[in-house]
Amino acid sequence: MADQVITFTQEGEFQAxxxxxxxCKENGYSHGSMQARAPIGLLRGDWIIAKWRNLSPKERQQLDGTITCIETFREAPVHVVIREGK
Structure with a gap:
């Protein structure tokens, strides 16, 4: 089973x-704060998640997934990646 990737391609600044x-909210995931181009952590349930730079390697491993971008979150595409088995 592979990671689930949902891609958002809405046009307009930050729309994706x-x-x-x-x-994420509709599907029961909490997300962390944006930090430039770094991934944004996801956890199932109601959580407060630190920015990527403030997560330890162990905390990053425990995430249920991430929100990622190629260049910037300002423009599409934006990907929600749910880890395999989470």
Whole structure:
């Protein structure tokens, strides 16, 4: 079983990012704060998640997934990646 990747391609400044965050909320995931191009952590349930730079390697490993971008969260595409088996 592979990681599940949901891609958001809404046009407009941050629109794909906002859509990804809405998907996470609708599907029971909490997301961390944006930090430039770094991934944003996801955990199933109601959590407060630190920025990527403040997560330890162990905490990163415990995440249920991430929100990622290629260049910047300002423009599409934005990907929600749910880890295999999570």
């Amino acid at each position: 990012y906002y859509a990804a965050c809405a998907w």
